[in-house]
Amino acid sequence: MSFLQNNIYYIGAFGLILIGLLIVLVKHNLIKVIIGLSIMDTGINLFLIAIGYLRNGTAPIFSSPEVESVLMVDPVPQALVLTAIVIGVAVLALALSLAIRLYKHFGTLDLRKIKELKW
Amino acid sequence: MRSVFSLILLVVIGAGVVFTLSSIPFGSTSSDVGEYYIDSGRADTGATNIVTSVVVGYRAFDTLGEVTVLFVAAIGLGAILAAGRENEEKKKAEWEPASLVLYTGCRFLFPLILLFGAYVFIHGHLTPGGGFQGGAIIASAFLMVYLGCRKKRISKTWARNTESISGLVFVVTGLTGLAVGGHYFLSNFLPEGTLNTLFSAGIIPIIYIAIGLKVGSELTGVIDDLIEESE
Amino acid sequence: MVNPVLLIAVPLGLAFMVPLIDSASRKLTRFVPVAALMFNLILCIRLIPAVLENPIVINLGGFTPPFGINLFVGPLGLLFAGLISLAGLVVSIYSLSYIKNGPVVKYHMLYMLLLTGATGVVLTGDLFNLFVFFEILCISSYALVAYHGDRAGIESSIKYLIQGTVGSGLLLIGIGFIYGIFGTLNMADIAMKIATVEQSTLFVPMILMVAGLGVESAIFPLNAWLPDAHSSAPSSISAILSGIAIEVGLYAVARIVFTVFGISDIYLFFAFLGILTLLIGEMCAFAQSNIKRMLAYSSIGQIGLILFALALATNNTVTGGLFQLVNHTISKGLLFLSAGYMIYRSGSMEISSLNGMGKRMPLTSLAFTVGAFSLVGLPPFAGFPGKFLIVSGALLKGQMVINILVGLVLLSTVIEGTYFFRVIQALYFKDGNGERKRAPATAVTAMITLMILIVALGVYPKFLADFLSSASSDLLDKMSYVGSVLK
Amino acid sequence: MIIIVTLIVAIMLAAAISVVFFKDLLSAVIASCLVSLFASILFLFLQAPDVAMAEASIGAALITAIFMIALRRTRRYEE
Numbered sequence: 001m002s003f004l005q006n007n008i009y010y011i012g013a014f015g016l017i018l019i020g021l022l023i024v025l026v027k028h029n030l031i032k033v034i035i036g037l038s039i040m041d042t043g044i045n046l047f048l049i050a051i052g053y054l055r056n057g058t059a060p061i062f063s064s065p066e067v068e069s070v071l072m073v074d075p076v077p078q079a080l081v082l083t084a085i086v087i088g089v090a091v092l093a094l095a096l097s098l099a100i101r102l103y104k105h106f107g108t109l110d111l112r113k114i115k116e117l118k119w
Numbered sequence: 120m121r122s123v124f125s126l127i128l129l130v131v132i133g134a135g136v137v138f139t140l141s142s143i144p145f146g147s148t149s150s151d152v153g154e155y156y157i158d159s160g161r162a163d164t165g166a167t168n169i170v171t172s173v174v175v176g177y178r179a180f181d182t183l184g185e186v187t188v189l190f191v192a193a194i195g196l197g198a199i200l201a202a203g204r205e206n207e208e209k210k211k212a213e214w215e216p217a218s219l220v221l222y223t224g225c226r227f228l229f230p231l232i233l234l235f236g237a238y239v240f241i242h243g244h245l246t247p248g249g250g251f252q253g254g255a256i257i258a259s260a261f262l263m264v265y266l267g268c269r270k271k272r273i274s275k276t277w278a279r280n281t282e283s284i285s286g287l288v289f290v291v292t293g294l295t296g297l298a299v300g301g302h303y304f305l306s307n308f309l310p311e312g313t314l315n316t317l318f319s320a321g322i323i324p325i326i327y328i329a330i331g332l333k334v335g336s337e338l339t340g341v342i343d344d345l346i347e348e349s350e
Numbered sequence: 351m352v353n354p355v356l357l358i359a360v361p362l363g364l365a366f367m368v369p370l371i372d373s374a375s376r377k378l379t380r381f382v383p384v385a386a387l388m389f390n391l392i393l394c395i396r397l398i399p400a401v402l403e404n405p406i407v408i409n410l411g412g413f414t415p416p417f418g419i420n421l422f423v424g425p426l427g428l429l430f431a432g433l434i435s436l437a438g439l440v441v442s443i444y445s446l447s448y449i450k451n452g453p454v455v456k457y458h459m460l461y462m463l464l465l466t467g468a469t470g471v472v473l474t475g476d477l478f479n480l481f482v483f484f485e486i487l488c489i490s491s492y493a494l495v496a497y498h499g500d501r502a503g504i505e506s507s508i509k510y511l512i513q514g515t516v517g518s519g520l521l522l523i524g525i526g527f528i529y530g531i532f533g534t535l536n537m538a539d540i541a542m543k544i545a546t547v548e549q550s551t552l553f554v555p556m557i558l559m560v561a562g563l564g565v566e567s568a569i570f571p572l573n574a575w576l577p578d579a580h581s582s583a584p585s586s587i588s589a590i591l592s593g594i595a596i597e598v599g600l601y602a603v604a605r606i607v608f609t610v611f612g613i614s615d616i617y618l619f620f621a622f623l624g625i626l627t628l629l630i631g632e633m634c635a636f637a638q639s640n641i642k643r644m645l646a647y648s649s650i651g652q653i654g655l656i657l658f659a660l661a662l663a664t665n666n667t668v669t670g671g672l673f674q675l676v677n678h679t680i681s682k683g684l685l686f687l688s689a690g691y692m693i694y695r696s697g698s699m700e701i702s703s704l705n706g707m708g709k710r711m712p713l714t715s716l717a718f719t720v721g722a723f724s725l726v727g728l729p730p731f732a733g734f735p736g737k738f739l740i741v742s743g744a745l746l747k748g749q750m751v752i753n754i755l756v757g758l759v760l761l762s763t764v765i766e767g768t769y770f771f772r773v774i775q776a777l778y779f780k781d782g783n784g785e786r787k788r789a790p791a792t793a794v795t796a797m798i799t800l801m802i803l804i805v806a807l808g809v810y811p812k813f814l815a816d817f818l819s820s821a822s823s824d825l826l827d828k829m830s831y832v833g834s835v836l837k
Numbered sequence: 838m839i840i841i842v843t844l845i846v847a848i849m850l851a852a853a854i855s856v857v858f859f860k861d862l863l864s865a866v867i868a869s870c871l872v873s874l875f876a877s878i879l880f881l882f883l884q885a886p887d888v889a890m891a892e893a894s895i896g897a898a899l900i901t902a903i904f905m906i907a908l909r910r911t912r913r914y915e916e
Contacts, residue, residue, distance in 0.1 A: 038869055047523065049883050060168070086891075089189075090485075096345070096904065156417070194459050197453065283367060286362075305410055
């Protein structure tokens with residue numbers, strides 16, 4: 001139980017990251033690859049937030065001016081993740097527009113069949 | 120062959136990660152920087168939501184960059200979808216009209232969602248939420264109108280102007296700080312006001328409102344471009 | 351003194367303003383990047399004397415590091431910022447007439463934002479801020495590679511996007527680890543605390559970060575995207591991607607490896623990696639029949655050479671590496687720009703289709719020749735001092751391994767010379783048909799400026815070399831970096 | 838508490854793995870939406886309400902919508 005208590009968030013985060021990477025590496029359908037990237041992003045965000053967690057800490061928001069700053073979780077990773085989420089959606093939107101273009105040109109989303117350029 | 124190689128790669132990455140994670144125990148790390156923000160965030164920036172004071176105060180430059188990332192992606196998406204569209208004939212697909220219940224519901228909910236989005240980014244320095252969340256809520260209101268009312272479209276010029284004016288407000292606020300507020304880019308040049316009231320925290324509400332409008336109009340523009348493409 | 355933050359803030363503000371300018375007058379938008387980059391160039395030149403005395407540290411928002419983000423404008427950062435604005439300005443003049451079709455306004459905005467992102471990367475002193483600006487750089491280059499919307503462009507843009515996004519994911523994981531271990535994101539602060547932690551824990555974060563940045567800087571084996579992306583982008587963008595984007599990636603790798611981590615045991619590994627990248631790039635370039643792919647592979651080779659020079663970590667070699675970097679930016683830019691117009695005229699990217707171009711487009715062919723000579727490292731041009739400094743500096747180290755590596759560098763130069771002479775032979779000594787035509791005035795201006803720079807740097811390398819030697823101590827002297835940020 | 842978290846993580850990983858096997862891309866998109874949604878609950882458990890809000894509105898809602906629009910324009914099934 002204490003193993004789970006200590007590591008469950010890390011397991012979740014790196015599980016998502018590795019599954020996302022696996023999808024990117026082995027799948028050939030472009031939409032699936034993009035889904036893999038999005039899963040990886042979610043995993044990274046979870047990892048960053050888990051790093052900033054402090055046991056029994058509260059959210060870093062003072063509901064009234066009198067509250068003392070006893071035990072609060074680290075606000076920095078949260079700020080970073082806010083940024084990372086927006087960057088993630090930006091990349092995804094761009095990737096999907098490329099996917100739409102690709103389908104228009106080649107009539108397929110299968111990356112194996114798209115071999116215009118030699119390596 | 121390829122999947123075997125990928126699995127080996129993933130196992131190696133996983134092993135390295137587990138090894139390093141053992142030096143970062145969960146739930147007990149506390150950083151000096153984070154503690155400093157919690158202790159003096161209220162005095163330094165006047166925001167009671169410390170995440171906001173980090174996002175728009177201490178690390179505001181990151182946020183400027185991030186807004187730019189979204190801006191770049193929106194332009195890039197427009198450019199990619201526009202390239203090659205010129206020489207295709209426009210064919211207008213007929214949309215099946217939405218049912219009356221959906222139509223009325225959307226029209227009724229739309230202003231309420233907008234209002235909620237605005238609330239979220241105006242109160243960013245007091246409660247959870249802020250420019251990004253509020254902007255996303257606003258964009259989802261427009262998305263709902265697109266799905267429910269089918270033929271309704273926002274004006275492209277209007278969205279683009281909102282986007283660029285709110286971006287300018289961000290940069291100009293920063294430059295004003297450079298000119299008058301202690302000669303630092305993005306430094307606070309307004310009085311901090313009383314803690315925990317709406318009109319407090321100096322430039323934070325201004326920047327967060329600008330971000331909210333910018334993110335909202337950009338995401339709406341992205342959705343609009345994509346839907347137009349799929350017609 | 352002017353504030354270096356304007357280098358980033360002004361182009362950003364102008365980029366946000368472009369839609370407004372566009373609704374007023376469409377013609378004007380084309381000149382916005384020219385104006386912004388001109389401003390940046392003047393600012394950089396004005397900053398030189400101050401920076402040579404003491405590096406400028408700017409605290410953004412008025413918060414002292416490590417609590418706020420800071421910009422660090424040392425000789426190295428200023429060198430890169432100046433190079434970005436110079437190359438950017440020349441290429442933006444070139445693209446005034448080169449880019450005619452498609453969403454032109456969006457092209458100019460993306461172009462300007464790409465260079466702003468690059469400037470941010472080289473000036474920032476904060477790890478996460480570096481990531482954010484890196485994303486600006488990457489995302490705008492994904493979009494610009496696909497600018498023409500043709501099949502090759504879309505395909506290579508997708509490959510680039512997938513690899514780049516995985517790379518930036520790895521970078522972000524690395525940054526997360528670093529924050530978990532040190533509790534700070536400021537690079538100087540991390541550099542100071544690095545000794546308090548066991549080196550073995552730092553290994554994985556460093557590998558993750560270098561791998562993430564290595565995708566953008568095209569270090570072998572992470573460079574599969576580069577030949578496709580650089581060859582199918584519009585030529586003006588190829589010039590910027592080859593001349594600026596991968597160099598900025600290399601800067602980030604060097605800054606993190608040398609200044610932040612500074613673990614000297616692994617430098618030899620990077621030297622090997624550099625030589626490997628160099629040989630593979632040059633050999634692939636030799637095998638190409640498509641001129642833009644040839645130039646793209648040659649960029650990989652040059653990056654490998656520069657990485658090798660930086661990894662030897664003595665003042666001489668780093669100075670030589672930086673000299674070679676400046677030379678690569680200018681001459682590869684010139685090569686891509688001149689090749690762009692030749693391709694535009696002949697309608698094909700095959701080297702054989704350039705036969706007899708020397709008679710039809712004398713100036714463009716001359717520009718290509720000068721660029722090629724300079725890249726190979728022939729004496730009157732800017733490539734010679736760089737290669738000379740690298741080789742002599744490496745031989746001074748007097749180690750057997752390094753001497754062998756230097757031999758490989760010389761071998762690669764021979765390969766490089768062979769394939770470039772093949773093209774020049776096609777330009778001047780083979781017959782082709784077609785009428786004589788001139789390139790437009792803007793393109794001619796851009797190419798002549800670059801040619802003058804190449805010759806000037808080749809004839810008077812002293813001026814630049816002095817500046818570069820203080821830039822190299824900026825990179826290698828960790829203590830003074832830490833000291834000037836955390837006063 | 839720990840049991841709930843474990844359960845959520847298990848569902849999340851299961852949804853992520855199922856993306857590998859779905860032939861119907863729409864199902865794969867929904868599965869990734871599920872991942873984001875549960876991640877946003879985990880953010881709430883980790884005392885990050887700001888991030889939870891952003892992940893729910895951007896990660897779960899908008900990204901899914903964008904994916905669906907893109908699917909409409911391309912092909913729904915993986916060949």
